[in-house]
Amino acid sequence: MQSVLMGLSLLILGDSHFGMQNYLITTLQDxxxxxxxxxxxxxACGSPPSIWLTVRVASCGTAQRVQSGAITQQTGANAKTTPIDQLVSQNKPNMIVVAMADTIGGYTKPQMPKEEIQEQVTALTDKIRSMNIPCLWVGPSWGTEGGPFMKTFARVDELNKYMATVVSPCTYVDSTKLSKPGAWPTFDGQHYTVDGYKAYGAALADQIAKMPEVQASAKR
Known part of the structure; x- marks a missing residue:
């Protein structure tokens, strides 16, 4: 198992699910x-995908972690993103993973904002396309219904199916296939408990490792 992804260098751009210890920034990454x-x-917590195009402040903070190092977090005015150009130059990835979905799903809106979603996704995928780096886009996971984010299984399903059609040239990773609705515990409907992120991280890593695009990049 240890050598399956040898040669793969991943740059992951995530939302609040990567925001702190015991979230995906540790469970998936490890x-x-x-x-x-x-x-x-x-x-970049609470932010749309286009935040990675320029230096901008993420509304509820930033976090970063390189390999097995410590997590660096910033809040307030110091929570500034680094543009994807610089991140690619620093880390030299042979694959990019974007894991941003909940922040553009419009869970509090009666209708899913398709135009806004496509605009945000395309802003980042166009940039990645110009860099000629293979990419994956991880879609929304089920979470649990209710809570302050007003997440529902129906909207997650709708968002997932729509995002799968607009993330090209990235390959879509369907998080809803990794568990049954509500199977992983959350504390607010959207963010998982420690056990939930352990389950999500393990399932997502397993799915990523199986993908032909990932195996091809690892062999380069």
């Missing part, structure tokens, strides 16, 4: 490293 990958994760 599992990918265990399988042989080099991983650098960057999180």
């Amino acid at each position: 599992e990918l490293i265990r399988r042989g990958a080099k991983v650098a994760s960057y999180s």
Whole structure:
């Protein structure tokens, strides 16, 4: 298992699910490293995908972690993103993973904002396309219904199916296939408990490792 992803260098751009210890910035990252990958994760909490195009302040903080190092977090005016150009130059990935979905799902809105979603996704995928780096886009996971974010299984399903059609040239990773609705515990409907993130991280790492695009990049 340890050498499956040897040669793979991943740059992960995530949202609040990568925001702190025991979230995916540790559970997913540690599992990918265990399988042989080099991983650098960057999180922008409460932000749309286009935040990675320029230096901007993430509304509820940033976090970053390179390989097995410590997590660096910033809040307030110091929570500034680093543009993807610089992140690619620093980390030299041979694959990019974008894991941003909940922040653009419009859970509090009666209708899913398709135009806004496509605009945000395309802003980042166009940039990645110009860099000619293979990419994955991780879609929303089920979470649990209710809570302050007003997440529902129906909207997650709708968002997931729509995002799968607009993330090209990235390959879509369907998080809803990794568990049954509500199977992983959350504390607010959207963010998982420690056990929930352990389950999500393990399942997501397993799915990523199986993908032909990932295996091809690892062999380069």
